[in-house]
Amino acid sequence: MEILRGLQKPIKELPSKYFYDEVGSQLFDRITELDEYYLTRTELQIMQQQIQDIAATLGPCCMLIEYGSGSSMKTRQLLDHLAQPVAYVPIDISKEHLLQASLRLSQSYPKLEILPICADYTSNFALPDPTQPGARKVAYYPGSTIGNFDRGPARKFLAQIAHTCGRGGGLLIGVDLKKDFAILHSAYNDRAGVTAAFNLHLLERLNHELNTDFQLDHFGHYAFYNPAESRIEMHLVSQRKQQIQVGKEKIVFDEYESIWTESSYKYTLDEFGQLAASAGFKVERIWLDTQKFFSIQYLSVI
DSSP: OOBOHHHHHHHHHOHHHHHOSHHHHHHHHHHHTSSSOHHHHHHHHHHHHHHHHHHHHHOTTEEEEEETOTTOHHHHHHHHHSSSOOEEEEEESOHHHHHHHHHHHHHHOTTSEEOOEESOTTSOOOOOOOSSOOSEEEEEEOTTGGGGSOHHHHHHHHHHHHHHHOTTOEEEEEEEBOOOHHHHHHHHSOTTOHHHHHHHHHHHHHHHHHOOOOOGGGEEEEEEEETTTTEEEEEEEESSOEEEEETTEEEEEOTTOEEEEEEEEOBOHHHHHHHHHHTTEEEEEEEEOTTOOEEEEEEEEO
């Protein structure tokens, strides 16, 4: 199967825009509740079991910076246990969701300074200065979203975080680990078809945003683990030969030709440690679940 090169760039570079509108967010929330999708519940279990140690590792008076904050629900557990955090800086591309989440947090934590930034967090942005100077800046990047980056962009993004946090700063990050192929396959090909609906919703967004004419019933969801690249690949596969109008351009699909919509890289602990080191970080702490499916790691800026 080949990649649809004409659409690969906007799909791969703008996942927040094309996957995570209101419908996409609702579908993803349903995915996180599926029996097959181990990632979210495993990460939450680690947080619940290790939160005291995690909070102590981040230390007192830190400025917490969350990349891709969304509803900030996971962050509440951290904020409940951090010692005198100086400020919370949520960063998200969706302005409406960001402001609503920030308002809810300000009501729950009236003494905490909340400084939201509406931006694509992979771009350059100015970090606001808190009223109180913090002991150090700590970034938070949960959910194993780092796995959606290819290796080169992942290194670049981590280096950007290291630069933002500066010497003495750190990063608390979720990293999904390599495991049995069957477990990975089930996680991205659930029996209820929710992941398929989430993937196909991308075409609805493209029809709306780019005025394309995709017929959703002419494409099928296909996800598989590529062991040579250590990643899950999600595709939308053309079920027939067809022609799609994209602006003034017509793109012809052969039967079984696909759009490669997403990657999700899996790591060993050593592999991620090497990636972190190449971006200016040192792995200080690692917390695992009992099955070693998932890791939460604290990295310090070298």
